[in-house]
Amino acid sequence: MSSEVWIIGSAWPYVNYIPHLGNLIGSALSADVYARYLRLRGEKVIFVSGSDVHGTPIEVEARKLGVDPQEYSEIMHKIVSELFRRWNISYDNYTSTESKIHIKYVQEFFLKLYERGLIFEKEDELPYCPKDRIFLPDRFIVGTCPYCGYWPARGDQCEKCGALLEPRQLIDPRCAICGSVPEWRKTKHWYLDLKKLEQDVLRYIESNDRLPENVKTMSLSILKAGLKPRAVTRDNRWGIPAPFPGAEGKTIYVWFEAVLGYISATMEYMERIGRDVNEGLKLWKNSSTRVVFFIGKDNIPFHSIILPALLIGSGEGYVLPYTISATEYLMYEGQKFSKSNRIGIWIDEALKIIENVDYWRFILIYIRPETKDSNFSWDQAIDIINSILNDTIGNFIHRVLTLIKRKLEGRTPRVCKLESCDEKVRDDALKTFKEVENLYHSIKLREAVHKAVDIARIGNKYFNERRPWDVLKFDRELGESVLGVGLHLVKMIALSLYPVIPDSMSRLWRMMGYSRDILEEGWRSGYEPVPAGLTIGDVSPLFSKVDRDEIRRRLDALMKDRAVRWSRKFPWEQVIL
Ligand SMILES: [Zn+2]
Ligand SMILES: [Zn+2]
Incomplete structure (x- = not known):
């Protein structure tokens, strides 16, 4: 374990509405997968985000409903927090821009920029x-x-x-x-006065080799066109009062305060775990801290230019983003998500059609728009569940565990006698596991998942050809060892997919007989086989197929119900009740 701290931030959702699948994949879900991967490696991680609650759209929405913006945003914050909890997003602190620590931090921060003549x-x-x-x-x-x-x-x-x-x-x-x-x-x-900070930001972008292509290209083209001064105040009532002399009645523009939320949320996290808020601030000024953001591509300039400009401008020695992962757009059945045209699926609705959140997490990472736009279609989603999760991954895992249960009295096997074909399979799988590791490391989450599925493919092919149930009949030691190789592959799959489908893989981990949980054993344990003599727990299938007609029926019902739901005052009341 290394000593540095990773601060993982996902884009702050603007809560005039709840996120849809496209919003989720770019920010919260991708960040969660990466945060879980780092924790699996034993890294110290602080994963933060929050609801962006200020500004005109929320003020207007609240007025339409005849409620106070404060009341409206508190309800929306509760609903969105609860939905992220249901989606198993493992935030260490999910807060809101109405947090007292945030408001105070933002005001002091902008006053400092003012005093520095910016x-x-x-x-x-x-x-x-x-x-x-x-x-x-x-x-x-x-x-x-x-x-x-x-x-x-x-x-x-x-x-x-x-x-x-x-x-x-x-x-x-x-x-x-x-x-x-x-x-x-x-x-x-x-x-x-962004002009004064332009050169420093340019140097940061140019010298950061970890920034992916899409972030670098967009940032450089904006910088090349030249930065213009941007208004940081608005005439809204609903927001953080601007601290400048003579600015009474003005508020800070949401875009300039929400990006500072990553820092105030880290400070608030420290307070929540019983430490001093200043320890959170110190982390942001410690050069060994690694800050990684997960955002959709429309958010790039705010994270790669505006936030670095603010941090540099303060002159306080803040660390700048280590890297920024920005997804392209997710389409819905070939079209853009649009609330006004009622195109898409929102994250509360998704769970009504397919309840198992691991299925959703797997589907979305499997089609993550990593380097180009990608498309969500129900047909493909159903195929991913039925043929990839169930037939390829679930089937291999189930074969290995049930064979050990039946043929070896449920004790994990000793790997003591391997032939060259067995060694080759094990080495191929280990090589693939190492590739999964490298892909996670470079935040290619979609490719990491696809690679992890290859381990199950290697395993299925191996068992079809090697027929361990037959080997056991004539050579007990060899048969046991073959099952041991199979179990080692299952372990590699469990570790590779834990960041994406944590509930299913934690369950699998217990089935394999481990007494310590998967996070304690950690990523590196994947290079070693499962120890002999553990007792396999109750084995049951991890996944099951979904029925295409049933999904269609639920989808139709949801669409019919939508007109009624969306006309309600708070369409998601049922979420928090
Ligand atoms: Zn008007
Ligand atoms: Zn026009």
């Missing part, structure tokens, strides 16, 4: 709705597109022709919330 004020004219009494962010002002005549084009972009717009360009602009004609009002904002 924040300046500027006056602007922005659209204001006199009826809702708020300044309208770009997405909350609509009008006719000046290029194609489409209505309602948003203040930042026309959905129809794709033109990038400024709210000023819209013809006949309206408030997207109430339809009123907005006024243009003068307002002052505080800007972060």
Whole structure:
């Protein structure tokens, strides 16, 4: 075990709605798999995230429902936390941007940037709705597109022709919330002078060889175009009050405070385990700490440029991200996930159709959009459960364990006599196991899972050809050893897949007769066979097939029910009740 600490962060979900499968794969689930892999290696891991609860969309959503934004976001935070718990996401601290430690940390942090001359004020004219009494962010002002005549084009972009717009360009602009004609009002904002930090961020991106291609390419192209000052304040009421002199009534723009949540969440974690919050802060200033983020590709600039710029700008010697894993997009049956068009499956709904969360975790990592967009389809998902999980992996494991149970009185075998064909199979599997390790190490989670399935394929082929039940009849020692090789492969599968399907693989670990749990034995134990003489526990199939028609039926019912559910005040009330 090494002495450094790994801080794993997954993107903070914006909780005006709950995450869908595409959101989950890029952030929470991928991060969880990697965090579990590191723990399996005996590393010290602090895995953090939280709900991003401030800002206009939540304020507007709460107003629509006639509740206070605070109350609304507390309920949403509870629901999302509970769903992550059901998805077995092993956060050490899942908090929210309303946490007291976060608010205090953010205010002190921005005041420091202000004192260091990195924040300046500027006056602007922005659209204001006199009826809702708020300044309208770009997405909350609509009008006719000046290029194609489409209505309602948003203040930042026309959905129809794709033109990038400024709210000023819209013809006949309206408030997207109430339809009123907005006024243009003068307002002052505080800007972060990103230009001053550009060179330092560029040096960081260029010198970090661990950053994957997609992160590096996007970051460099943004830096090449040049960084412009960005407003860090908003005229929202619902947010963290801006600490700058004269900025009363302004709040910090959510994007600039949520990214600092990784640090405040680490501090809060320390407090929760009975230590000092400053120990959490010290970890972020310790050069041996490794910070790894898991995000969707739309989040790249905030994690690779904005956060590093903030941390460098503070002059406090923070560590910068060790690496950032950014997924491409997951499509749903060939289309983009979209709430307004009701395309996709949300993480509460998914568990109503297939209850076993390990099945979902396996499917999603198996199709993880790692280097290019990938597609979720029900047909493929069912195939993955039935033919990969059940027939290939589950079947091999079950064959090995039941043979040991029946033929060897349930005692794990002695590997004492191997022929060259047996040694070859064992060595092939060990080589594959080592490849799985390397793939996890470079955060190629999808490839790691595919490689792990190969170990089961090697095992099935081996048993079909070697027929250990026959070998046992004429050479007991050799037959036992063949079963021992099979069991060693089962152990490699258990370790390889534990990060992805932890419940099933922990169960398998107990079946194999270990008294210590899988985390205590650890990843490296996979290079050694299972010790002889352990007692195999109760053996039952780990997975079972799902019925295609049944899945279709459930899906149809869910879609019918959706119109009713989504029209409710809180469509997910049942989650926390
Ligand atoms: Zn247009
Ligand atoms: Zn309005």
